[in-house]
Amino acid sequence: MTQIDLSPKSCANCPIRPRAICSRCTADELLELDKIKYYKTYPAGASVVLMGDPMTFVASVVSGVATLSRSMIDGRMQMVGLLLPSDFIGRPGRDTASYDVTAVSELTLCHFHKKPFEKVTHATPHVQERLVEIALDELDAARDWMLLLGRKTAREKIASFLLICVRRLGRKEGEILQLELPLTRDAMSDYLGLTIETVSRQMAALKRDGVLVLEGTRKVTIPDLNRLLDEAGDDSDGATLA
Amino acid sequence: MTQIDLSPKSCANCPIRPRAICSRCTADELLELDKIKYYKTYPAGASVVLMGDPMTFVASVVSGVATLSRSMIDGRMQMVGLLLPSDFIGRPGRDTASYDVTAVSELTLCHFHKKPFEKVTHATPHVQERLVEIALDELDAARDWMLLLGRKTAREKIASFLLICVRRLGRKEGEILQLELPLTRDAMSDYLGLTIETVSRQMAALKRDGVLVLEGTRKVTIPDLNRLLDEAGDDSDGATLA
């Protein structure tokens, strides 16, 4: 809830992902966006919005992890998206949420009131273009996930998830990759369309087979990325690691 | 491949879905789009584009049915979208296809060369806005499908699919709903993340239980929409039937 650094530079975390667009924003535009933004922090487990709620803001993740999920009346649920720092939350042009957004760890968002935000973006075609691009990126990710949910085995699902985490969160320590899983086993099962028991068993199996090394329950080391790529079944070119 | 009706009105099937935008397009804009469009017909089973192909056009479906799909090297595949008349194909701002597009029945598309199309849309903010909207609609649909693929039973999947077909293709004949299924059992299985045998068995079960009446293999009658809604598990407000 603290207001920090209102200079144009701070737009590094504006809802339009940093590099791609801020390079094309004029100083005036950045200032305009800065005027209408505010930061807000949610504790782990907090609900950011519920499906059907009016959406009065758009936002980008500054730090922490959030999830998007849909659920059925009987309680079954499916995570439909994972939000990591720099990711965008919101639906320009829409006014109700169509999924639940939940903070998984402590979460800080950079909010923008929707109305003024839309007034700004309205006037700037390159921001509109960027919004199309963001939506198409998410669409691609969603469709990849459909392949995973519909056709992959439990082991492949776990491997694919690890691959995503490696791409976004992995650090190279010498020759090997390390990362901290952003989700509990329970949240992983919601994301992968599995049960927590299956997640646990498959993690154990991958460990047994030397695909990964576990330290505690969240710290993972990947000794051989190609091995993991194989296990994931397909998943395009994971070779392009950040 | 036949050129038809170049008057502004013919934009009824321009890649921007009819009602929502054409009402806001000026006659000049429509004419501009008309100049760069051409029609093309594909036989049933034909491939429109393959994943990875350069995408030199955008298009909208004039008649017929097409599918979007992704597949794994070992042949497993998952349909990630169903394209019916008025649906949009293409990725403004992207230049390679990220799924296969296949004609399921004889298919006629209204194509626009991408470069000139982008030149036109570039200059018109309301078209850009409409593109964001289209992308968000597809994203919502994709995420609904993720819930289906990850958490629904075979029977619920079939019921959900029928519901979608009813919404887009159903005709009310007196008090009951009729429709012609746009897909073979085989394509349905690809869409629902099932096998063809399971699709066949669950269709038989729904028929046995009086949820639907089959005439031949593609003609379906739904005697009670609420019954179908229940079977689909959740699926928001299917009450809003066209």
Next chain:
DNA sequence: TTGAGAACTTGATCAGGATCAAGGTTTGCC
């Protein structure tokens, strides 16, 4: 009208993952 191929159905069996049920570890708070 007939025949071939595609599309669909039905049955028997199998297996991957769900479910049920303990028990073990971490984490954080007093």
Next chain:
DNA sequence: GGCAAACCTTGATCCTGATCAAGTTCTCAA
């Protein structure tokens, strides 16, 4: 340091949907 709650693992069993294997029904062209 001790305790409770959350988180995770492991085992036994079950069940849904996959797989394998015939058949049957459409469709359409000769």
